[in-house]
Amino acid sequence: MSEMVHITVNRQPLEVPAGTRVIEAAKMLNIDIPHLCYHPDQTIKAHCRMCMVEVVGSRKLTAACSTVVWEGMEVITDSKKVYDAQTGVLDLILADHKTNCLSCARNGSCELQDLCRRFNRLHPELPDISSNEPLRIDNPSIVRDPSKCVKCGRCVKVCSEVQGCAALTYSSRSADFKVTTAFDLPMDETDCVLCGQCTLVCPVGALVETDYTNEVSAAIQDPSKHVIVQVAPSVRVALGDEFGLESGAIVTGKMVTALKMLGFEKVFDTNFSADLTIMEEGSELLERIKNGGKLPMITSCSPGWVTYMEKHHPELIDNLSTAKSPQGMFGAVAKTYYAQKMGWDPHDVVSVSVMPCTAKKYEASRPELGRDGYQDVDYVLTTRELAKLIRYVGLNLSDLPDSEFDSPLGIGSGAGAIFGATGGVMEAALRTAYELHTGKTLPRLEFDAVRGDVNAIKEAVIDLDGTPLKVAVANGLKNAEEIIRRVESGEADYIFIEIMACPGGCIGGGGQPIGTNNAVRDARIQALYEIDRSLPLRKSHENPEIKTIYEEFFGAPLSSRAHDLLHTHYHARKKRHDFSHLK
Amino acid sequence: MKPFTQAAETLDQELAEKIDGILAAHGGDPTQLVGILLDVEAAVERHYIPESAAYYVSEKLGVKPTQVYDVISFYSALHDKPRAKFTLEVCNSAPCRVKDSDTLLATLKRLLNLEVGEVTYDGRFSIEKVPCFGACDVSPAVRVNGVVYGHLDSEERILDMLQQLN
Numbered sequence: 001m002s003e004m005v006h007i008t009v010n011r012q013p014l015e016v017p018a019g020t021r022v023i024e025a026a027k028m029l030n031i032d033i034p035h036l037c038y039h040p041d042q043t044i045k046a047h048c049r050m051c052m053v054e055v056v057g058s059r060k061l062t063a064a065c066s067t068v069v070w071e072g073m074e075v076i077t078d079s080k081k082v083y084d085a086q087t088g089v090l091d092l093i094l095a096d097h098k099t100n101c102l103s104c105a106r107n108g109s110c111e112l113q114d115l116c117r118r119f120n121r122l123h124p125e126l127p128d129i130s131s132n133e134p135l136r137i138d139n140p141s142i143v144r145d146p147s148k149c150v151k152c153g154r155c156v157k158v159c160s161e162v163q164g165c166a167a168l169t170y171s172s173r174s175a176d177f178k179v180t181t182a183f184d185l186p187m188d189e190t191d192c193v194l195c196g197q198c199t200l201v202c203p204v205g206a207l208v209e210t211d212y213t214n215e216v217s218a219a220i221q222d223p224s225k226h227v228i229v230q231v232a233p234s235v236r237v238a239l240g241d242e243f244g245l246e247s248g249a250i251v252t253g254k255m256v257t258a259l260k261m262l263g264f265e266k267v268f269d270t271n272f273s274a275d276l277t278i279m280e281e282g283s284e285l286l287e288r289i290k291n292g293g294k295l296p297m298i299t300s301c302s303p304g305w306v307t308y309m310e311k312h313h314p315e316l317i318d319n320l321s322t323a324k325s326p327q328g329m330f331g332a333v334a335k336t337y338y339a340q341k342m343g344w345d346p347h348d349v350v351s352v353s354v355m356p357c358t359a360k361k362y363e364a365s366r367p368e369l370g371r372d373g374y375q376d377v378d379y380v381l382t383t384r385e386l387a388k389l390i391r392y393v394g395l396n397l398s399d400l401p402d403s404e405f406d407s408p409l410g411i412g413s414g415a416g417a418i419f420g421a422t423g424g425v426m427e428a429a430l431r432t433a434y435e436l437h438t439g440k441t442l443p444r445l446e447f448d449a450v451r452g453d454v455n456a457i458k459e460a461v462i463d464l465d466g467t468p469l470k471v472a473v474a475n476g477l478k479n480a481e482e483i484i485r486r487v488e489s490g491e492a493d494y495i496f497i498e499i500m501a502c503p504g505g506c507i508g509g510g511g512q513p514i515g516t517n518n519a520v521r522d523a524r525i526q527a528l529y530e531i532d533r534s535l536p537l538r539k540s541h542e543n544p545e546i547k548t549i550y551e552e553f554f555g556a557p558l559s560s561r562a563h564d565l566l567h568t569h570y571h572a573r574k575k576r577h578d579f580s581h582l583k
Numbered sequence: 584m585k586p587f588t589q590a591a592e593t594l595d596q597e598l599a600e601k602i603d604g605i606l607a608a609h610g611g612d613p614t615q616l617v618g619i620l621l622d623v624e625a626a627v628e629r630h631y632i633p634e635s636a637a638y639y640v641s642e643k644l645g646v647k648p649t650q651v652y653d654v655i656s657f658y659s660a661l662h663d664k665p666r667a668k669f670t671l672e673v674c675n676s677a678p679c680r681v682k683d684s685d686t687l688l689a690t691l692k693r694l695l696n697l698e699v700g701e702v703t704y705d706g707r708f709s710i711e712k713v714p715c716f717g718a719c720d721v722s723p724a725v726r727v728n729g730v731v732y733g734h735l736d737s738e739e740r741i742l743d744m745l746q747q748l749n
Contacts, residue, residue: 160647169649171656182648183634183663191647576591577638582599 007073022064022075023051033077034086034115036093036203037152038065041503041518043161045153048093050115052085053077061085087119095126097204098147104205105143109514111203112150131178138186140365141194141210141358149179149206155198162455162503164478165308167192179206188362189576191311193477195304195501196358196382196510209358209511212379213389219350219379220263226342227350228266229259230330233274233412234356234420234506235383237527241513241520242387243397248523250531253402258390259354260403269405270353271412273330274419274428275540276549277301280566281323281425282432282540283557285496294318296472296487296494299425301325303363304501304510306570308477313484314572322567326419327353327360328369330409331376332565337553338409346372352379354386356420356509359501368568382511411545414445414532421525422452422475422505426498430462430471432541438465445538451529454504454521457482459492471496476503594635601626602636606643613644616654620661629665629706630728637663667702667709669748672726676715684723687735688712691725694741707748 003018009026016025021044023033036048046066053064056074061082064075076082093112101107116122136144153170156179160166167190171180181190188194198207219227240249259267285297300306300321309316324332330353335346353360357380363369364377381389390397404410415431418424427447434442449460450473458473472494474483480499486492502509504521507528532538540546554562605622609615619640624632632655641648655661673679673688688710692698695708702709718724721733725744732744 166647166649169647169653171653173657176656182652183637191649577594577635577642579594579599579639579642582594582596 005069005071005073007069007071007075009075010078016069018069020069022053022055022062022067022069022073025069026064026075026077031077033064034090034118035065036111036115036150037154039154039157039201039517042154042157042201045157047151047153049089050086050093052082052089054079054082087121090115090119090121091125093150094121094124095129096131097150098130098145099124099128104148105208105211106202106205106514110205136186137210139188139192139194139210139362141361142187142192142196142199143208143210144187145206145208146178146180148204150204151177151179152203153179154201154203155179155207158197158201159192162476162478163193163195163197163501164481165191165193165195168198185576193304193307193311193501194359194362194510195477197502198510199358200510200512200514200516209382209384210361211385211388212361212381213385213392216352216379216381216389217392219352222350224348225350226265226344226348227263227352228268228334228338229264229352229354230268230270230273230327230334230409231255231259231354232270232327232356232420232506233417233424233528234509234512234524235354235386237420237507237524237531238356238383238512238516239387239397241515242384243390245398246523247520248527250527251397252531253404254397254400255386256405257400257403258395258397259386261395261400262389262393264352266406267403268330268334268409269412269416270326270330271416271419272409272543272545273326273333274416275413275543275546276329276333276566277323277326277419277425278415278428278432278540279546279550279557280329280562281321282429282436284321284323285429286433286437287558289495296497297321298497298499299429300570301419301425302500302502302506303357303359305477305480305499307359307362307573308480308501310570310573311575316484317570317572320570322569324369324566324568325360325363326416327355327363327377327380328568329566331364331369333409333549335374335376336565337549341408347374350378351376352381353377354381354383356383356506356512357502358382358510360511383509383513384511387513408545408548411537411543413540413543414535414538415540416543417531417535418528420506421528422454422456422500423447423450423458423473423498424505424528425500426450426471426473426496428540429496429498430469431539434462434464435539436541437467440465442539450498452505454508454518454525455479459494469496470494471498473498475500475505475508477501592633592635594633594639598627598633598636599639602639602643606640611644613646616640616644616646616651617658617661619644620651620655624661625728628668630667630670631662631665634663665706668707669709669727671708671710672713672716673710674715674718674722674724674726675712678715678719679722679724682722683736687723687725687741690738690741694738694745 033051035051037045044066046063051064052061054076055062133146159168236252240251298319339346361380364380369376415428452458452473455476457479462469474480507524508521637651641651718731724733
């Protein structure tokens with residue numbers, strides 16, 4: 001039990017643990033001190049100065065986010081002096097912010113707008129000094145708008161401290177101070193992996209996903225196209241946040257209804273292709289172990305991680321599972337197996353996927369994921385864009401009845417569902433690998449040892465009926481880097497590693513609703529385990545649609561057709577600067 | 584969709600070796616980044632840090648390219664764009680102004696047909712106004728790449744100084 005100190009906030013007495021910061025202490029009395037740069041999951045920056053408060057006995061105002069409480073401290077957040085200072089700061093930030101709110105992706109979910117509403121700033125009070133820098137649209141995933149940046153530094157922090165990429169940085173000083181990339185280069189020419197965590201923490205519209213809602217709407221309206229959609233496991237436990245439901249609310253049935261009402265011809269479940277991934281990846285693992293293939297085998301479902309590997313660790317290319325991600329597998333199956341079944345020309349099929357992820361937009365554009373002049377997935381929408389589409393049509397998600405996914409390609413096991421959480425791909429693979437390897441039924445399906453926490457590394461030794469299997473799970477790329485260090489230094493001899501680029505896995509992905517923080521991530525992880533628990537079908541290899549597709553189409557896992565459609569390859573990315581020509 | 588991006592220039596062997604020497608002189612210590620970058624800038628004819636050199640320094644020191652760029656853009660003594668081979672720094676402080684450095688500045692501008700902050704077409708000269716560099720005893724003076732030229736009180740002496748710059 002840590003030492004407690006006694007303080008007052010706006011004359012109300014309060015006892016808090018020593019070391020608490022003023023902004024967090026005030027929160028305990030339900031007082032929200034205004035802030036832009038402060039973020040509950042990040043270290044302190046004290047950049048924005050919105051949180052200036054009075055401390056009795058102190059001549060100057062104090063930043064509530066960076067100041068730790070002391071015994072007898074008297075904090076005042078509601079005086080005129082504080083109000084004037086905070087509105088003064090707000091006016092200055094607003095003067096340097098392009099206020100074309102109606103055309104901004106964050107209109108309605110903008111923290112600067114919230115502050116203006118709170119302080120009744122109906123229009124900027126000071127002359128506009130915002131920059132005229134143009135939008136940066138230089139990759140399929142993320143758009144930067146420097147004219148909206150409030151220089152809070154949250155994106156810089158998440159990129160370096162959580163993801164270890166440090167693709168974004170501060171540059172210059174004073175009036176020229178800004179957030180940008182090294183030498184102001186396009187994002188995909190830098191260390192960026194397009195994970196989108198920056199879009200999740202940005203308080204305004206300076207970093208947003210590339211929007212494809214108009215393209216998708218247009219395709220739906222086109223009578224010559226068959227527009228089908230797949231939805232990733234983690235979207236169903238996050239979409240509710242956009243419609244005011246509590247974190248971790250499970251909205252699978254309502255989401256399917258919404259997609260059908262939006263006009264998608266068929267609504268499918270990526271959980272199905274997650275099961276397919278397990279069949280291929282699990283078989284690949286057993287085969288590598290049996291035939292002395294490259295180990296440790298590392299999962300390849302997370303496109304942020306795949307890009308990270310290609311940019312920073314090309315020496316690991318042969319360690320990655322060649323199995324495509326569930327999105328990639330679904331895309332390939334939809335335009336071959338399913339199109340054949342329906343008698344559709346694959347060129348007339350528009351395949352849309354709803355993903356928790358901005359990097360999936362990039363993945364879908366990879367030339368390997370297509371054939372005969374078409375891409376397997378045509379458009380990738382984030383959870384946020386799906387919410388936008390649902391609102392366009394005027395649906396209120398929480399009022400909708402439940403519906404079922406279309407079949408085939410609509411049944412997913414519990415193992416497929418937990419793909420969305422860190423440790424989930426590992427657990428799903430272990431369930432299938434154990435039973436395929438031993439021919440026995442698993443006594444207990446839950447592999448608690450690999451169920452990861454947000455932003456953590458987990459190691460375990462799994463007993464495959466006598467064969468010990470050393471495994472590791474990491475989420476967040478900084479943790480991934482640590483796992484790679486352990487492998488390359490020979491410190492660890494894992495057989496199988498699961499890596500997800502985003503903290504908490506896909507449920508914490510860069511395309512999830514604004515407001516996703518670590519507490520919300522925990523709630524979503526629990527929701528996915530709840531979905532798994534409540535399903536009668538919890539193992540990928542027992543999924544009846546999976547059995548059918550192997551009988552009718554693929555033959556067996558790792559068959560030549562499976563290799564053709566369900567597996568892929570990776571390549572080292574050309575570096576911006578390569579010094580191999582030097583002596 | 585893809586915007587035009589300037590292709591990355593390639594680091595040549597000569598500059599790479601100079602940078603290796605600078606890094607060694609600083610003991611390969613990343614905390615000496617500012618000093619290292621100042622030395623690199625001095626080793627480049629146009630007095631700036633090419634992108635390839637910054638990436639090379641970042642790789643050798645084990646720091647991120649963004650950190651190197653942050654430092655270059657933060658300090659006004661460091662530059663990421665080519666400058667003149669000879670930047671004529673004219674002291675703008677009171678003692679030199681008293682000794683009529685304004686005429687020196689006007690003469691330089693006229694002789695080179697150049698405004699402050701501009702670079703001649705051949706990349707050789709530019710003129711900058713700077714605070715005192717401690718040459719009051721020989722003022723009016725200019726400083727070029729660290730060398731002070733004093734007593735520039737006639738057009739003849741100014742021309743003589745310019746002709747020494749090669």
